[in-house]
Amino acid sequence: MSEIEYRDVTGVTVYFSQEKISELLAAMSPEQLHFSGMLANTLQHPHEIWKAMHEDEANKGQWHWVRSYVHYLDLSASDTDATFGIAVMGFAYRSRWDLETVGLLLGNEAIIMAKINKDIRSGSCEYSANRH
Numbered sequence: 282m283s284e285i286e287y288r289d290v291t292g293v294t295v296y297f298s299q300e301k302i303s304e305l306l307a308a309m310s311p312e313q314l315h316f317s318g319m320l321a322n323t324l325q326h327p328h329e330i331w332k333a334m335h336e337d338e339a340n341k342g343q344w345h346w347v348r349s350y351v352h353y354l355d356l357s358a359s360d361t362d363a364t365f366g367i368a369v370m371g372f373a374y375r376s377r378w379d380l381e382t383v384g385l386l387l388g389n390e391a392i393i394m395a396k397i398n399k400d401i402r403s404g405s406c407e408y409s410a411n412r413h
Contacts, residue, residue: 365393
C-alpha cells in the first residue's frame with residue numbers, strides 16, 4: 282500500500298493512501314461521486330479545521346482525537362439540484378493522524394450548516410481561512 286504523507290496549512294502531518302481514498306469513495310452515492318474531485322481541495326485549501334474527541338466506534342469506551350477538514354462548495358453553476366455543499370475529511374489520531382472518513386453533504390445550505398455545527402464544530406477550531 283502506497284502511503285501519502287501531507288503537511289497541512291497548520292503544519293500538522295496527516296497520512297492516507299490511494300487505497301483508503303478508493304475504499305471511502307466506494308461508499309458514496311453517484312451524486313456525491315460527481316463532486317468527489319473536490320476532495321483534494323478540502324485538504325489542500327480547507328476553509329476550516331476542527332479538532333474534537335470522539336468515541337471510538339470499534340472500541341466502545343475508548344476515545345481519540347479527530348481532525349475534520351471542511352471545504353465549502355458553491356454549486357450554483359453546477360448541473361445538480363443542490364446549490365450548496367460541504368466536503369469533509371476526517372483524520373483520527375491513535376499513534377498519528379490517519380484518514381478515517383470522507384464525505385460530501387449536498388443540498389440546502391441551512392440544513393447542511395446545522396448538521397456541520399452539530400457534528401463537526403463541537404471541538405476547537407484549529408484553522409479558519411477567514412482568520413488567516
